[in-house]
Amino acid sequence: MLVSDSFICRTLREEDEKAVRQLVESTFKTFSTGKFWDWKYLRNPKFDRSFVAVAEEGGKIVGCNHWLQRTVKLSDSIAVDSMLGASIAVAPEYRKRGVGRALIHFLRSQHGKRKPSLMHMFADPELRKHFHTPVGGYVPAPDGTISYMKILNWNKIKIIAATFNERVKRGDFGNRLAEVNLTVVFKVHAAPPLCLHLDCRGVEVDVSVESAEVTISSDVATLSRIKGGQNGVRMLIGPFLMGRLKFRGGLLKMLAVYRNMWVFREILGGKIT
Amino acid sequence: MCGLSVRTFENGDEPAIVELFNNIYSRYGGFVPRTVEYWRWCCLERPDVERDGVFLAFDGERFCGYLVAGSSGSIWEFCVADDDRKVARALLGEAVSYLEKVGVSSVSVNVPSGAGVVEVLRKAGFGEVFAAKMFVTTLNPATLVQALVTPRKEALMEKLDDEFGVQLRDVPYGASEEFSVKIRSISVEVVEGFPKEPSVVVELRFMDLLLVLFGNSSAGRLLLTGKMRVRPFWKSGAVLTLLSAIRLRNSWFFPLSDSF
Numbered sequence: 001m002l003v004s005d006s007f008i009c010r011t012l013r014e015e016d017e018k019a020v021r022q023l024v025e026s027t028f029k030t031f032s033t034g035k036f037w038d039w040k041y042l043r044n045p046k047f048d049r050s051f052v053a054v055a056e057e058g059g060k061i062v063g064c065n066h067w068l069q070r071t072v073k074l075s076d077s078i079a080v081d082s083m084l085g086a087s088i089a090v091a092p093e094y095r096k097r098g099v100g101r102a103l104i105h106f107l108r109s110q111h112g113k114r115k116p117s118l119m120h121m122f123a124d125p126e127l128r129k130h131f132h133t134p135v136g137g138y139v140p141a142p143d144g145t146i147s148y149m150k151i152l153n154w155n156k157i158k159i160i161a162a163t164f165n166e167r168v169k170r171g172d173f174g175n176r177l178a179e180v181n182l183t184v185v186f187k188v189h190a191a192p193p194l195c196l197h198l199d200c201r202g203v204e205v206d207v208s209v210e211s212a213e214v215t216i217s218s219d220v221a222t223l224s225r226i227k228g229g230q231n232g233v234r235m236l237i238g239p240f241l242m243g244r245l246k247f248r249g250g251l252l253k254m255l256a257v258y259r260n261m262w263v264f265r266e267i268l269g270g271k272i273t
Numbered sequence: 274m275c276g277l278s279v280r281t282f283e284n285g286d287e288p289a290i291v292e293l294f295n296n297i298y299s300r301y302g303g304f305v306p307r308t309v310e311y312w313r314w315c316c317l318e319r320p321d322v323e324r325d326g327v328f329l330a331f332d333g334e335r336f337c338g339y340l341v342a343g344s345s346g347s348i349w350e351f352c353v354a355d356d357d358r359k360v361a362r363a364l365l366g367e368a369v370s371y372l373e374k375v376g377v378s379s380v381s382v383n384v385p386s387g388a389g390v391v392e393v394l395r396k397a398g399f400g401e402v403f404a405a406k407m408f409v410t411t412l413n414p415a416t417l418v419q420a421l422v423t424p425r426k427e428a429l430m431e432k433l434d435d436e437f438g439v440q441l442r443d444v445p446y447g448a449s450e451e452f453s454v455k456i457r458s459i460s461v462e463v464v465e466g467f468p469k470e471p472s473v474v475v476e477l478r479f480m481d482l483l484l485v486l487f488g489n490s491s492a493g494r495l496l497l498t499g500k501m502r503v504r505p506f507w508k509s510g511a512v513l514t515l516l517s518a519i520r521l522r523n524s525w526f527f528p529l530s531d532s533f
Contacts, residue, residue, distance in 0.1 A: 035320040045310050074303045075523040080420045108412060108447030115449070117416035120533040124404045137445035138408035139483045141303055143526030147404035148394045149381045150369070156378050190398030202312060220400030243496075 007062060007099060009106035012052035017042070019061035020054060044068060051083070053106045055090070055099045063090040065103035072118060078200035079245075082118035085103035085136070104135050143164055149220050151191035158205045160267055165202035177202065177263070180255050184264075189219040214249030214257050276489045277359060279367050282327035287312060288350075289336050290329070301385060303407060303525025315490040315530045321345040326375075330360045339529065340364040344375045348382035349530035356389030365397055366392075385526040407527055409487060414441065414479070415452035419463035421486065421505050422454065426461045429518055433513050434458060438471030441479040448479065454515065473508040477501040485516055492516035 010127040012020065021037040041047050046069040055063035072082040090099045120141065123132055132138045168177060177200050186194040195212055197204040222244045239245035247254060257264075291307040298304055306309060314320060332337040333381035338353040338360040353361045353405075372380055382399070384390050404509035411417045420431065437454040444450045453468040454460070481500055487505060492513050495501035503509045 039318060039320050043314065045314055064299075070305050073302045073304055073306055074420065075521055076300050077305055077422055077424050078302075078348065080417070105446050108445075115413035115416070116411070117413050117420060118411055120407060120409045122407055122527075125406055128406070128408050132299060132408060133480070135445065136410050137443075137448065137479050137483070138410045139480055139487060140489060140527040141407040142488050142521060142523070143406065143407045144303070144386050144526050145383050145404050145407070146391065147381060147383050148391075148399040149379055149402040150394075150397065151379045151400045152369075152373055153378050155376070158516070190400055199308070219507045220402055 007055045007057040009053055009055050012049045012054055016054050016061055020064045023064055024087050024090050041069040053103045055103055062094040063103055065100040065107055067107055080118050083118055084117045085119055127166055156196045161203045161205045164266055168202040181214045184214045185209050185214050188219040188223055192219050198260060201269055213253040219245040276333055277363055279328050279363050282324045290339055291465055301356035301526040304522045304527050305531050316341045316349055326371055328364050330364050338364055342368040342372055345380050346530050350528045351382055352384050353390055358393050361390040361393040383529045400493045412448045414449055415463050416467040417467050422461055422463055425518045429456050429461055430458055432514055433511055437466050437473045437475055438468045439475045441519050444479045474504040475512055486520055488521050
């Protein structure tokens with residue numbers, strides 16, 4: 001057990017499972033409710049409770065970190081036992097208090113005598129740079145994997161827009177949309193066009209492409225990089241200069257797009273596919 | 274080709290699937306070698322995978338590819354023997370129709386760079402995307418180096434006759450700071466801890482050692498920039514020979530099923 005000034009780190013007990021499942025699900029939205037954590041950990045043939053750490057404060061689970069045992073191939077002729085570091089989650093109100101670091105240190109100290117020769121994880125490169133490398137000494141693995149995606153429809157955008165419009169109705173955004181009347185079409189290579197109309201009621205999806213005043217054209221890779229980047233508008237400059245992001249429309253309407261960029265960020269900034 | 278056919282998964286297909294996966298990716302590193310038990314857990318029992326989403330392709334009687342699609346829109350595994358584009362197209366077509374039918378908004382897949390299926394994906398309207406990457410570290414540099422040294426043992430015993438004491442700086446919490454590599458004409462031993470009388474002492478940062486071993490940096494550059502110190506300096510050649518022999522050169526590939 002590792003004791004900090006306000007919380008303790010210890011291994012997972014059966015009675016913690018519900019709280020840990022909830023914490024992981026609320027942190028990683030891609031987890032399907034209930035089933036995913038059970039499948040990934042409890043039903044994993046190599047699951048071992050002693051490789052899961054929890055941080056507890058006053059009887060409440062405020063963080064968790066999971067290790068999963070695996071064999072990983074290093075080359076055509078070498079395979080080693082490895083630990084997959086996964087699902088490290090800290091409750092929002094306990095973040096930036098060293099809980100994540102303490103959980104990692106706890107698991108690393110617990111298994112001192114059977115130290116794994118390899119540890120691996122999958123992460124966003126930015127998070128790796130600011131957290132996993134300083135804490136765990138992670139370096140990039142040899143990179144021979146490419147991820148591809150095809151957008152089939154924009155159904156999730158409709159759901160996001162409906163939620164956004166509810167917030168507009170409630171007055172969450174004041175009168176920021178009072179004077180907006182703008183139709184923008186996003187043409188993403190190999191995806192159906194996405195046409196959005198902005199006015200004082202919010203955002204309407206799937207309006208006629210013919211009515212678009214501004215056209216923004218790009219490809220899935222550029223869209224993904226822009227969404228994955230941390231610098232907002234600055235991320236647009238590079239693709240624009242390289243011709244991978246194109247704008248077409250009247251100057252005043254383009255300025256209107258720029259002024260209302262926050263709306264597009266609300267609608268397109270999350271998981272849109 | 275005798276006639277290509279595609280069908281969905283049937284009980285008992287697992288051993289053939291596992292064998293095909295391990296054969297196709299045999300020249301890569303970075304993935305979990307498949308066993309029937311692991312494949313059943315990571316594909317068949319996955320919450321978003323139904324048996325209708327697992328497609329197997331046959332050229333006549335010959336099993337030549339499979340694809341595992343989940344209702345989350347992920348193609349968890351996509352394996353095609355001999356990089357056959359016709360097989361890849363057939364499997365992908367079935368998978369996309371299935372995913373459209375279950376109502377997904379997008380389809381994602383991981384493939385090895387340079388594989389023939391890349392062209393098939395591009396023609397089917399897939400675009401390369403920014404995705405999570407794989408990162409590695411160790412708690413026990415000695416056992417990692419031991420694993421890398423073992424297949425090169427014979428070559429190292431021929432070229433070197435030294436005991437290397439390796440001291441690591443900026444070591445992350447819990448990881449070992451020192452190890453030794455003893456290479457003699459009849460054996461190679463890698464042990465945790467610093468040897469009593471090493472013939473060569475090597476000092477470098479923990480992460481620089483990993484970057485060299487995983488092929489992201491060169492030992493020569495570390496030496497030239499002063500990031501790696503060798504004592505006595507005239508033994509630098511032996512250190513470079515050792516590190517060059519054990520560094521990983523294979524490309525790494527991980528299917529989506531290994532990463533989530």
